[in-house]
Amino acid sequence: MTRKLKIGIIGSGGIAGAHVRQYKKMDDVEVVAVADIVPGKAEEFKGRMGLPQARAFEDHRKLLELELDGVSICTPNAAHCRTTVDALEAGKNVLLEKPMSVTLEEAVEMVRVSQRTGKMLTIGFQPRYDPNMRTMKDIVQSGTLGKVYYIQTGGGRRRGMPGGTFIRKELAGSGALADIGCYSLDMALHSIGYPKPLTVSAFSSNHFGTNPKYHPEADRFNVEDFGVALIRFEGHLVLNFKISWAMHADSLGPTLFLGTDAGLRVTTPQPTDGWGGVWDGGVGSMTLFHDVNGFQTESPIPVVEPRNDRFYDKVRDFVEAVRDGRPAPIPGEQILRNQAIIDGMLRSAASGREVDIQLPD
Numbered sequence: 001m002t003r004k005l006k007i008g009i010i011g012s013g014g015i016a017g018a019h020v021r022q023y024k025k026m027d028d029v030e031v032v033a034v035a036d037i038v039p040g041k042a043e044e045f046k047g048r049m050g051l052p053q054a055r056a057f058e059d060h061r062k063l064l065e066l067e068l069d070g071v072s073i074c075t076p077n078a079a080h081c082r083t084t085v086d087a088l089e090a091g092k093n094v095l096l097e098k099p100m101s102v103t104l105e106e107a108v109e110m111v112r113v114s115q116r117t118g119k120m121l122t123i124g125f126q127p128r129y130d131p132n133m134r135t136m137k138d139i140v141q142s143g144t145l146g147k148v149y150y151i152q153t154g155g156g157r158r159r160g161m162p163g164g165t166f167i168r169k170e171l172a173g174s175g176a177l178a179d180i181g182c183y184s185l186d187m188a189l190h191s192i193g194y195p196k197p198l199t200v201s202a203f204s205s206n207h208f209g210t211n212p213k214y215h216p217e218a219d220r221f222n223v224e225d226f227g228v229a230l231i232r233f234e235g236h237l238v239l240n241f242k243i244s245w246a247m248h249a250d251s252l253g254p255t256l257f258l259g260t261d262a263g264l265r266v267t268t269p270q271p272t273d274g275w276g277g278v279w280d281g282g283v284g285s286m287t288l289f290h291d292v293n294g295f296q297t298e299s300p301i302p303v304v305e306p307r308n309d310r311f312y313d314k315v316r317d318f319v320e321a322v323r324d325g326r327p328a329p330i331p332g333e334q335i336l337r338n339q340a341i342i343d344g345m346l347r348s349a350a351s352g353r354e355v356d357i358q359l360p361d
């Protein structure tokens with residue numbers, strides 16, 4: 001057998017456990033090191049995850065001194081850039097958790113370092129591995145819709161507010177807009193080939209997170225739990241985006257792609273709790289609409305049951321890309337546009353004005 005790929009984990013909180021569980025299913029991979037900035041946390045994680053051989057560190061730079069083929073970066077958003085840049089500079093391939101970063105500048109820096117070092121930077125959007133998402137992309141890319149001029153997307157959690165590091169601006173950078181908004185944006189923009197965003201006008205609020213009636217950590221909650229935005233793209237395309245962690249409604253509406261020849265409507269499955277939504281890869285129905293001329297024709301597109309192994313697929317794709325010398329499965333260069341929009345939404349919501357999105361060449 002060829003040698004096992006050596007993987008390190010940076011940040012040993014909730015999602016790091018999901019990464020390790022996937023790596024442990026693979027015969028050709030071993031998790032050899034874990035780093036967490038909180039003293040004792042990496043050691044405790046090792047024990048809990050059954051990684052007796054792995055080394056534990058508090059400083060991720062010590063972990064990066066080891067011979068590693070790749071690292072999973074599972075820190076809060078605010079630490080994504082520093083740890084990723086350090087990992088790439090140390091010659092490691094990176095699977096970075098979503099959202100890519102807090103600011104556009106950080107995303108640009110990470111991409112530049114990845115290009116300079118020749119090391120892989122891939123972003124962990126597991127909904128990409130859902131077959132329904134692939135069907136949606138295939139329909140949009142097939143040209144069936146004609147010229148797409150309007151997209152509406154986003155996701156509404158009725159009551160799905162996280163706590164801990166997710167609700168503090170200094171750690172997360174942003175709330176619902178980035179946390180689950182990045183998925184919805186990726187779903188729509190990946191389908192249509194990530195056009196170049198030009199301007200964004202956004203609004204956000206946090207009426208529920210800051211209310212002790214609705215959130216146990218209301219006194220520390222300083223990110224948005226709701227946001228909307230209108231984003232203009234090159235090629236006369238506009239995206240109407242809506243997202244919420246909490247609201248007095250069960251949905252913010254379907255995802256729509258309106259084209260000159262047909263329209264595609266995508267709904268979420270009937271939520272079984274307050275947390276579900278199209279944003280996370282769950283698709284309830286897909287319908288194609290033709291003919292605005294009186295006789296409306298609707299064709300249901302078959303959807304498959306949402307799968308549980310999307311997370312495995314994303315981690316496995318990273319491993320195989322490293323092993324086979326393939327390009328990043330979900331490249332930082334592409335997700336830069338996702339991050340540019342989030343950055344623009346945050347700037348616009350803060351200023352109460354439409355803002356330009358400036359992308360580097």
Ligand SMILES: NC(=O)c1ccc[n+]([C@@H]2O[C@H](COP(=O)([O-])OP(=O)(O)OC[C@H]3O[C@@H](n4cnc5c(N)ncnc54)[C@H](O)[C@@H]3O)[C@@H](O)[C@H]2O)c1
Pocket residue numbers: 010011012013014015016035036037038041058060074075076077079083097098099124126164165179
């Ligand atoms: N893909 C998904 O389904 C999914 C789900 C949840 C979270 N996430 C993403 O994963 C990331 C982490 O989320 P989480 O729920 O695991 O958060 P968490 O707060 O549970 O864990 C983060 C860990 O990182 C550690 N940390 C912070 N700064 C560090 C640094 N500089 N070096 C090393 N360790 C550091 C913290 O001490 C903590 O243990 C976030 O970016 C989040 O958006 C992705």
